[in-house]
Amino acid sequence: METSISSRIEALSKDIELISKDVQNEDEKRKLQGIFAQATSKLQQPVESIWEIIMSPHAPTALMVVIQMGILKAVVDAGKPITAKELANITKGDEMLIIRLMRPLTAKNIFLETDITTYTSTPISQTLTAPPLLGGYQFMFDCATRSLANLPTYLTSTSYTDVVSTPGPFQAANNTADGMFPYLMATPSKMANFNAFMAGSLETRPDWFRTFPVPTMLLADAKPDASSVLLVDVGGGNGHDVEAFGRAFPDAEGRLVLQDLTPVIEGIQRLDARVERQVHDFFTPQPVRGARAYYFRYIFHDWPDDVCVQIMKHTAAAMEKGYSKMLIFEWVLPEKGVPLYPALLDINMMAVLNGRERTERQWRELLGRAGLKVVDVHKVGEESEGLIEAVLE
């Protein structure tokens, strides 16, 4: 006997609930989300999908204003329903403006409308108040959205050549010769938003040093004396990553060094004593020579190829042949079927930094130009970043 659609939907919904609970890791989670997204797009009429895309910038824009006005904080802090009138009093904004801004956000379940023009927070708005997410949201809106909106105009002006050098879309959109990092560093609160964002992006990810075989790859043959350097985190931001690495391997011999530009190193509030801080511009010669590992997380996707080669050459010049390794933690795109997130990140890098996400072939070529060769590409699937291990040719 044929089962009715409604009983099949019910069975599917139970199954989805069970599978969702059993999902073990990021890779499985993203695969499942991909299947859900595909199912949704199959059910949607093409015209509905198109309208969803057309209307996609509007809610994030309303949310940015709501953050900027202090409404997000006021609603979450209230801990109970709060009216638009009360919000207008707290934020000194116009009541009617607040009502209009809150409509798409309640429709998206970012806030709950408990009564007419009365709101309370949801897990989404509550989670968004965490500094890494709030900082990240404001950073993306400020740095990426303007460049993205201007990208079609910019690419018309270049007759649709790929973005491979500076100046690029960010410079055109912001009418500046500077790159994103000097732009951020000129305003400490913007740089703080960015650093919080980068540190926070680790929290939802499995640690690279637990995912990939650090004991065999690095520790086993590292020089056993305490004065040699085990790992340099180049452009390591606040030091969150190298600090976590140190905590994971408390007995590993060797120094841990964090390098970044002056405003970042000087802005660090707290860091394990084991991690040495060093101001270093990676466009100048690498001062730490002969380390076991020079680790770069999310650095090269910020830069066009020619610029990456400069950074890589400075590192290669400091590496000890047969001992030092360059480790790159980034996306390694498949040649076909790039998942949505890294595909979007690539467009982001194009718009904001004249950078790009790269395939394994592109990584090998790039490293080869700096006199380095890839000895291994560690991956756990297409849905998460990989670790490229390279040595001197």
Ligand SMILES: Nc1ncnc2c1ncn2[C@@H]1O[C@H](CSCC[C@H]([NH3+])C(=O)O)[C@@H](O)[C@H]1O
């Ligand atoms: N010229 C430069 N020299 C050294 N660090 C730089 C330079 N330009 C940008 N950076 C840093 O590069 C980093 C890129 S963001 C990545 C931060 C960190 N590795 C992480 O994965 O969380 C930022 O911390 C910047 O301050």
